[in-house]
Amino acid sequence: MSDSRMKVAVVFGGKSTEHDVSIISAGHILANIDMEKYFVEPFYVKKDGTFADHQELTLCLENLLNEHRDKIFPAMKEGEIELKKWIAKGTSSDFLGGIAGKKFDIVFPVLHGLNGEDGTIQGMLEFMGVPYVGCGVSASAFCIDKEATKVICQVNDIPVMDYTAVKKYEWENSTENIINDIQKKMNYPFYVKPARLGSSIGISRAENTVELKTSLKDAFKYDCKVVVEQGVESPRELTVGVMGIDDQVSLSAIGEFSRGSNLYFNFDSKYGKTGHKGLVPAPLEENIQEIIEKYSHLIFKKFELSGFARIDYFLCGDKVYLNEINTMPGFETGDTFMRIWQNKGVDMQKFIDKAIEYGVLSFHSKSTRLYEIEIKSLIE
Structure with missing residues (x-):
């Protein structure tokens, strides 16, 4: 009996300073994806940029389970059971062969930072004609570059520092x-x-x-x-999620990051022992909320985002400034990004479903482009 489930390749790790963050994000995806809808194959990219073999993947998943069980699996559920199955059976290490052979219906590149979130893997998948989750090549490349982001925002009258x-x-x-x-x-x-x-x-x-x-x-x-x-002293740091394709755009609730006693929202504030949960929803005046929503819709359009992204802002008094755009934000069930979606009734499983759906829609939209021309008609 054939398996009718959509085949999803989840790629994580990567040659990036955000390697470990990517592993944790992938853990949340693997724990929450609907196994009745999708047949999932995890692929671990090591720190040197090469794909892990069966043994290395197994070790990575075992470490993920042992070190982050309470964070990713607060209670025994299907996600942990499925992860244990993967540890037991492993998976094919031939990701590139699978791509070339059109083995996967879609790829979910859970890669943060360089060599993944920057348009590189998106470019490879475009070249190979494989659908993928998230923003495209140009959006990924522009958004990861803080200077390019600011230049595009300035042209479109979106304030930046x-x-x-x-x-x-x-x-x-x-x-x-x-x-x-x-x-x-x-x-x-x-x-x-x-x-x-x-x-x-x-x-x-x-x-x-x-x-x-x-x-x-x-x-x-x-x-x-x-x-x-x-720099400005003690700005409020706000965030909003965007999701959709073309003009079909949904916004999450607006959240507020909490940096605790830190002067700014640094790595320790996000992932360390001094980190604090953000406020969801953020307590804001109605006019500030409207400004953030207006800018977020404009950013989605002008950067040609697709799938999903997280947009971060500074609030200084009554002035709103774009901070940065994250086209592959961290996925943790209890972190601010997922909680701002949960506030709108979108849990992790529904979020994954919509992200995959938009990835398929984006691929089909691109497939309507014309790739051939009649040279003869141009020179006559």
Whole structure:
């Protein structure tokens, strides 16, 4: 008897500083995807960028279960049972062969940061003609680049914080000039960020020249382009989820990140012991909520997002500024991103269903494009 379930390849890990975050996200996807609808094959990409074999995948899943059982599986349920089955049987390590042979109906690339969220795997899947979940090549590439994001927002009258971008070769060739230029353009404090990284990795706050130099030096360890952003004191950090395709766009509730005692919402605030659950929904004046919703719809349109994304904002007094767009946000059942959707009646399983549905719709929409022309008709 043939299996009529949709075949879904879940790819996670990756050659990225967000490797471990990706594994945890994949755990939540694997725990909550509807096994009656989908036949799932997990594929683990190791830190060196190669695909894990059977033994390495098994070890990764075992570690995921042992280290994060309480976080991912608060109670024994189908997700944990299925994960144990995968550990027992393993899966094919030939992801690329499966792609070439059209073995999968759709790919769910649960990859954060570089080499996954940046349009690279999306480009490969487009080239191979395979449907996938989430935003396309250009949206992924633009949104992961903090400078490109700001440029597109400025053209479309979406406010962003003052900033300057610095390339690594510029920094190495003219350090003092770079420092002087930054200090002329903006006032301390600054936030220094690797341009194409997520999960607040590599971000630091600089309040003087010495700290600025140190922050830039550290940020260049992670990327060859760095964004230096004007800092403001104690902004509220808000987030909203968007989901859909073309003009069919739904918004989640608006949430507010809590950074606790930290000066800014850094990696420790998100994933460490000092992290706090965000407020859902965020307590906001009606006009502020309307502004965020308006900007979110505009961002979805102008960046040509599809599937889903998380959009983060700063609220400074009564001014709203775009912070960043995450085209593959972290998936944790109890984190702020999923809770802002749960507030709208969309639980994890329903979210996964809609994400896969939009991935299929996006693929079919692209398949209507014309790929052939009559050369003869053009030259006559």
